[in-house]
Amino acid sequence: MNEIRQRLPRTREKRKGALTAFYGDSASLADELEKEEPRQRIRTYSETGDDEVIGAIRLLGRIHGSVTIIHGPPGCGAIKLEDELRAGGSPWLITNIEENDSILGADDKLREAVDRAYRTWRPEIIFILATSVVAINNDDIQSAATEKEDQFDIPVIPVFAAGFRSKTAVYGYDLVFHALAKYVLKEDPDALPLPAVNVIGTAGTRTNHIVKDLNGAGISYNNVVGGLTIAALQQSLNALASIAIDKDDSRYLLDWLEEAHGVVHLQETAPIGLAGTERWLLAAAGAGGSTEQAQAYIEEKQAAAAIGLKQQRLDGVSVFIDLPPEQAFGIAEFVEELGGEVAALSLTHADSSHVSRLREWAGRSNPQVLIQPGQPFEKINALGKLKPGLYIGLGEAAVWAARAGIAAAAVDSVDVYGFGGVQELAPLFAKALRNPSLSRYLSPGSTSYRAGWLSKSVNWHIKQEVK
Amino acid sequence: MGTTTAGNRNSCMLHGAVQTIKSIEGAVPIIHSTLGCGVQQYAGVSSLSGGGGSGYTGGLGLPSTNFLERQVVFGGSSRLREQLKNTVKIKEGDFYVVLTGCTPELVGDDVPAMTKELQEQQFKAIHISTPGFKGSVHNGYTAAVTGILRQFDKLAVPAGGKNSRLVNLFGIIPEQDVYWRGNLKGLKDSLEGIGADVNVLFGPDADKGEWTTLFNAALNVSFSSHSLPICEWLERNAGIPYVHFEGYPVGARQTGEWLRCIGKQLDLEQEKVEAWIGLKEQKERYYIVQFLDAYYKYGFQKKFALVGDSAAVLGTARFLTDPLGLLPSLIVLTDDIPQPARSAIVRQWNERQPGSEARIVFESDAKAIEELVISEDIELLLGSSIERRAAERKGIPFIPVSFPVADRIVLTKGYAGFDGAFTLLEDLGSGILSVDSAHLLYQTGAGSEKNEQGANQKPALSGIEN
Numbered sequence: 010m011n012e013i014r015q016r017l018p019r020t021r022e023k024r025k026g027a028l029t030a031f032y033g034d035s036a037s038l039a040d041e042l043e044k045e046e047p048r049q050r051i052r053t054y055s056e057t058g059d060d061e062v063i064g065a066i067r068l069l070g071r072i073h074g075s076v077t078i079i080h081g082p083p084g085c086g087a088i089k090l091e092d093e094l095r096a097g098g099s100p101w102l103i104t105n106i107e108e109n110d111s112i113l114g115a116d117d118k119l120r121e122a123v124d125r126a127y128r129t130w131r132p133e134i135i136f137i138l139a140t141s142v143v144a145i146n147n148d149d150i151q152s153a154a155t156e157k158e159d160q161f162d163i164p165v166i167p168v169f170a171a172g173f174r175s176k177t178a179v180y181g182y183d184l185v186f187h188a189l190a191k192y193v194l195k196e197d198p199d200a201l202p203l204p205a206v207n208v209i210g211t212a213g214t215r216t217n218h219i220v221k222d223l224n225g226a227g228i229s230y231n232n233v234v235g236g237l238t239i240a241a242l243q244q245s246l247n248a249l250a251s252i253a254i255d256k257d258d259s260r261y262l263l264d265w266l267e268e269a270h271g272v273v274h275l276q277e278t279a280p281i282g283l284a285g286t287e288r289w290l291l292a293a294a295g296a297g298g299s300t301e302q303a304q305a306y307i308e309e310k311q312a313a314a315a316i317g318l319k320q321q322r323l324d325g326v327s328v329f330i331d332l333p334p335e336q337a338f339g340i341a342e343f344v345e346e347l348g349g350e351v352a353a354l355s356l357t358h359a360d361s362s363h364v365s366r367l368r369e370w371a372g373r374s375n376p377q378v379l380i381q382p383g384q385p386f387e388k389i390n391a392l393g394k395l396k397p398g399l400y401i402g403l404g405e406a407a408v409w410a411a412r413a414g415i416a417a418a419a420v421d422s423v424d425v426y427g428f429g430g431v432q433e434l435a436p437l438f439a440k441a442l443r444n445p446s447l448s449r450y451l452s453p454g455s456t457s458y459r460a461g462w463l464s465k466s467v468n469w470h471i472k473q474e475v476k
Numbered sequence: 477m478g479t480t481t482a483g484n485r486n487s488c489m490l491h492g493a494v495q496t497i498k499s500i501e502g503a504v505p506i507i508h509s510t511l512g513c514g515v516q517q518y519a520g521v522s523s524l525s526g527g528g529g530s531g532y533t534g535g536l537g538l539p540s541t542n543f544l545e546r547q548v549v550f551g552g553s554s555r556l557r558e559q560l561k562n563t564v565k566i567k568e569g570d571f572y573v574v575l576t577g578c579t580p581e582l583v584g585d586d587v588p589a590m591t592k593e594l595q596e597q598q599f600k601a602i603h604i605s606t607p608g609f610k611g612s613v614h615n616g617y618t619a620a621v622t623g624i625l626r627q628f629d630k631l632a633v634p635a636g637g638k639n640s641r642l643v644n645l646f647g648i649i650p651e652q653d654v655y656w657r658g659n660l661k662g663l664k665d666s667l668e669g670i671g672a673d674v675n676v677l678f679g680p681d682a683d684k685g686e687w688t689t690l691f692n693a694a695l696n697v698s699f700s701s702h703s704l705p706i707c708e709w710l711e712r713n714a715g716i717p718y719v720h721f722e723g724y725p726v727g728a729r730q731t732g733e734w735l736r737c738i739g740k741q742l743d744l745e746q747e748k749v750e751a752w753i754g755l756k757e758q759k760e761r762y763y764i765v766q767f768l769d770a771y772y773k774y775g776f777q778k779k780f781a782l783v784g785d786s787a788a789v790l791g792t793a794r795f796l797t798d799p800l801g802l803l804p805s806l807i808v809l810t811d812d813i814p815q816p817a818r819s820a821i822v823r824q825w826n827e828r829q830p831g832s833e834a835r836i837v838f839e840s841d842a843k844a845i846e847e848l849v850i851s852e853d854i855e856l857l858l859g860s861s862i863e864r865r866a867a868e869r870k871g872i873p874f875i876p877v878s879f880p881v882a883d884r885i886v887l888t889k890g891y892a893g894f895d896g897a898f899t900l901l902e903d904l905g906s907g908i909l910s911v912d913s914a915h916l917l918y919q920t921g922a923g924s925e926k927n928e929q930g931a932n933q934k935p936a937l938s939g940i941e942n
Contacts, residue, residue, distance in 0.1 A: 054562035057507065057514025057540040082578055082608035083481075084488025084513065087520020093483065094524065094861050094882040100482070107478045111582065111609045122480040129482070129843060141510050141579045142609055145548060172510035173543050173579060383515070383536040386566055405518075408530055409537065457504070457533045462566040470562060 013269065016151075018187040018261060020175035022049060025260075025360035029176040031380040032391075032468035035354070036371035038378045039364050047361075049474040058383035059357075062140055062172045063088050064181020068211055069168070070098030073238045074133030076126040079103040080119055080150065081140030100130050111142050116153055123157040123165060133239055134164045134193065136185075144171035166192045177358045178382065179333075182211050183261040189242060190265045200247045203231055206297030207251035207272065210234035211258035218429025219254060219280055226290050226306040228298035233262075246270045250296035252289065254426055255279055255335045260362065278366065280426050281339025281434075282346050283311055310428040321435035323349030326442065329395060329415070331355035331388065331402035336425065338366045340401060340434070345373075347435060352397045353377040355388065379467065385409035389458055391467045399442055414452025416445035483842025483862050485810060485880055488608030490577045491517040492616020492652065493623075498534045499650035499678040500687065502570030505533070506563055507540040508556050508587060509577025513608075514538035521613070524861070525651040525879055526886025539563045543579045552580050556590045564599050571600035571631045573624070581607035595630055602627040612812050614702040614785075617649040621706045625713075628691070635688040641742055642673045644690055644716075646706050647699030648724065648892075650678050653788050654881045657681065658890020658899070659724055666731050666893035669752040670739050691716075695741050699724045700787035701817035717741070722821050723790030727897035728753070728760040729799065730791055756894040763898050764799065770905050778908070781806035781852050783845055783859030784878025786813055786821060792858065792877060792891055792900060797829055800904075804834035806852045808845050808859075810878070813838060856908065875907040 012018055021027035030050035031038055041047050062085060069077045070092040076099060079086045083105050092098035102125060104110075104118050119137065126135050135157070137150050150167045158165040168188045170181060208223065208230045210216065216235045223230050231248050233241050245251065251266050252275040253259045266272040275296060280289035287307050294303035326349045330337050334356045341351045353376050359367070370376060377395070381387045388406060392413040400410035404419035411417045418441040423433040462469075490509065494517045497505040507514050518535045522528035530537055541559045543552050556574070563572060574591050591603040604623030606616055624631065645663055650656045660676040667674045675686040675693065696707045696718035707718035719741060725734040732753040739749040770776065780802055782789050786809045796802040809821070822836050839845055842862045849857060849866040857867040858875045861882040867874035876884055877891070891900045 052542075053558050054566055055540060055542045055559070056536060057518070057538045058511050058536065058542070059515055060510055060512030062510075063512045063515060078480075082488050083484055083486060083612060084491045084516055084520075084608040086484050087487045087491060087516040088512075089520070090483065090485065090880060091519050091524055091882070094880060102480050102482050103484045104480050105478055105484070107609050107611075108607075110478075111578070118480060125480060125482075141543075142582065145579065145582050171545075172512055173545050173548055176511065176542070176544070178512075385535075385537045405530075405536055408535065457537070457568045459566060459568050 013187070013191050013265065017169050017174075018183045021177045021180050021183065021358065021360060022175060025362055027177050027358045027360035028380050029358050029382055030471045031359070031378065032471060033378060034371070034375050035367045035378050036375055038359060039367035039371055042359060042361050042364050042367070050471050051474050052384070052470050053472055054386070054470045056384050056386060059178035060172045061175050061178060061181035061184060062138070062170045064178040065138055065168055065170045065184050066181070067092060067213065068182050068185045069136050069138065070096060071211075071235060071237050072099060072134070072136075073236050075099050075136055076130050076132040077101045077136045077138055078119070078122045078126055079138050079140065080106070080115070080122075080143050080148070082106045082142060085140040100132075102126055106142050111146060114146060114148050116149055119148070119150065119153045120157065123153065127157075127161050127163070132163065134166065136166050136168055136188070138168045139170055141172040144169070144173075164193050176382070179258055179260070179358065182258055186259070186261040186265065190262070190269070193239065194243055194246060196246060196270065203244050203247040203249070204297070205229040205231045205248055206275070206293050207231045207233050207245045207248040207266070208254065208293070209245070209251055209259045209262060210254040214254050214258075215424035215426065216254070218424050218427035221429060222280070222286065222290055222306075222310070222427040223293065225310070226294055226298060226303035228290070228293050228303065230293070230297055246272065248272055250275050252277055252293045252296070255333070257333065257335045257362070279335040279339040281336065281430060282343030283314060283431060284346065285339050285342055286427050286431070287311070314428055314431050317432060318347065318435055321347065321439045323347040323399070323438060323442075326350065326398040327352040327395075328399045328401060329353045329355065329392060329397040329410070331400065331406055331410070332420070333357045334359055334363050334366075336420070340420070340425065341370070343431070343434060344401070347438070349399070350374065351376045352395050353379060353391065355379040355381055355391070355402070357382040386458055386462065387467055389413045389456055390463050390465070393463055394467065399438060401438065409456070411448040412451045412455035414448050416441045416448050481841050482844075484840070485842065485860060485862060486612040486614065486812065486840055487517070487521050488613065489611040489616040489619060490575060490606045490608045491521050492613035492649065493575045493604060493606040493620040494538065494616070495521060495613075495651040496617045496620035496649070496678070497573045497575065498531060498538075501682060501684065504563065504567050504569035504572045505538060506559065506572055506574045507538055507577060508552065508559075508574055508580050508585070509540065509543055510579050511540065511542040513577045514540045521651055524882050526654045526881045526884050528651050533567065533569070539567060548579060548583055551583055551585055553585045553587075553590055556580075556585060556587065557593060560590060560594045560601070564594065571602070573620075574601065574603035575606045576603070578607045578609050581605065600631045602630050613652050614649060614811050617652070618702050618705050621646065622709055624687070625706070625709060632688045634691045635685065636692055638694065639673060639689065639692045640694045641671060641744070642675065642689065642693040643667060643738060643742070644675045644677065644693045644696045645699070646696060647703030647787050649702065649787070652785065652879050654876075654879050654886050655788070655890040658886075658888050659892035659896065660890070661888070662890045662893030662896040663724060665895065666735060666756075667738065669756070670735050670749045671744050672738065672742060695719065695738065697721070697738065700785070700811070701813050702811070722824055723787050724892040726791035726795040726891050726900060727799070728757040728894055730794060731894050732757065760894065760897060763901060767901050767905065770909070774908055776905065776908055777801050777803070778855035779803040779805045779853065780856040780858060781808070781849050781854045782877070783808040783810060783849070783857075783863050785809070785811045787811075788878050789858070790821065790825070793834070794828060795897055795900065796904070797832065802856070804829070804832060805854050806848060807834055807836045808848060809836065809838050810840045810845070812840070873908045873911040875903050
């Protein structure tokens, strides 16, 4: 991975041909993504969405023993306050760049912030997260980081986010993993091989259920999920293999471990639903345990789940699934296990790594695929045309589906992974269908979108980018 | 603003403007900035303001140009033109407000020209410069309101003539004041009782057309130093006088004083004013008498510290002190207040609470505030969710009164005016009782987690979850 020498990793658009706007069926998207350089799409009208700064902030918040210094104006740290209060994120400072700093630079302020972070929390590692103002002014973060690293003898790591380089929020994860790989994680020639498989997740990964499954299946694993520790990340270089809970989010780390350290990435899809969890556990057991023991555990869990699921069927219900790609594909498969029909997949982005999954779906019901990170205006339009019986997504977008009069289930509140996830997801969907009164109540006049827009095609404002 | 802050609770100028504009019925904010600026406002401000939601045009539905690298290099004016042209076709609204973030301001986009193009197409549209590096969320409120006033001719024709009873209220910042809707309603109800007409301008209690009558008002009322520039502008340009108060009134005594002042300014019938105040004083007396038993039985007369925006906490602190008899020990004001206003706040506090031992500190850094609170000898803490941890460490009751409030849903609740005091009594009493209940659980052994030495491992509040 030559780009580890670079200051920045390439964007998902350049590395994987990621698209953030598309409307068509699964087969046509797979065709498009298989091209050497898929044609980028842009929107001529757009709404807000997660960017790389937000992605990076969320992942940095999960790194134990760290302090994040957000080097930017006060608003760039707003979501970190939410992360701290709602998700117990790591401590942080913000340099509150103001107009003078944006002209003259704020290196001194940054140095003082590092001093304060060290004095206050005695962290294991300090991250300096750049933001748009710093990126435009080209503030010399690197010198400040190097100087302070020498002074305090702990890693002081710059993360060069800008907020405008990529249209995907997962690029924020790439930036953090790139910084860790470049500056922190080093091969130790004396380290013993770790007889375990790396289980890798990122910012929003809940792990209670999957950890139970890993233990139940007797799999030895190195936990690089949820609350990340530098020690576990360092150990991951010596593991037998890596398997991701969401391989899309942790793509950069997985690729780097494989290419630079020979830690094979077990390319398995997310452990969601009965078949998805089975495949994932068997793949992990193949590298870090006993397949027989895992198989016995899986059979026991599947038998127990089958009884409960009989009461939670989705037979004949058409479902609109609106999630990041790995979760969307996993939940779509589970919806089919429950007897539902996948009407459409709405993804935050898609890239060349999703082609095989899209081909698989093209061979099944070939559902419509919308790529729309946020963008409720397109969502409401599509929902009005497809008229699904159930919407499955995250809370922030489910509110718009409910306003479109569609029964909605938001998966943020549950741990979707493993056999425990099956037991949480099925009732969640069933409840949304059992009493859709709220979406019925909301449907008339709950949005500010004009009728003229809703009568247009969903992709009216998506254009191919002119090079 | 300007110095490095731990746990920053004062977001940026763009966010302040976004939340101000989206709280006006029929207004559509259009962000000209990077992709994440709108989400940062939604998740980092709205959702922490008592679970504030997307509403009609907020959340993920905020129109945004989503500035990319190519716009940084070549300029984003044409992208803005395209966005504006399409926004009016997609989003219903009475008027559109273009708000610029840091990136286009550094690049130097010609936003006025793009907005003018929309105006020439007969759309009501204005632009306001709100880069995040130019100020805090409070400055964003000031910029948004003055921006509308300066460009009012592009949005509406002022309706009717002067209304000698009409009052505009300024200084309660939507979402930065977690209880903004309830507070505006409480102040409106209190004012209407003396026969005044009221423009609250934001939220569900603003009547349709309030903004068009704004220039007809006989008086502006300012509750914070952040609303003073608005009132000064209106005095200079529309000849509307103003009265300024440090913080909104809470309870009968403060609200009575406030109404007498306004009644005098509006030349309202004094007897009617006094009759209304008298009626409300009786009602407050009734509720305080109902509250008394719990007050004495559970020891409500506590030494307290209070943390939050000046507009939101000063009236609360005064009400807790007098008539409730609690003992103020530390008041931390977290908004960015100009030096002269700071001196005025301290002077007024000392004049109104002679003999008070309370220290007033101006500080927004969460770590510094935590240290102040931890070292203070107090039995009750009122503040934001950031301060909850300090209360838990001290094992004292905590009442959320200021931004951010991450663990409550707030819709109609407010502390301002006559009836707001009753809500404060309920929250105060419930907050104290919940900790006492937790102690009781420990004393009886129910739900406690004890180590081998029999000591409780968790602070008092943690017992509640059991």
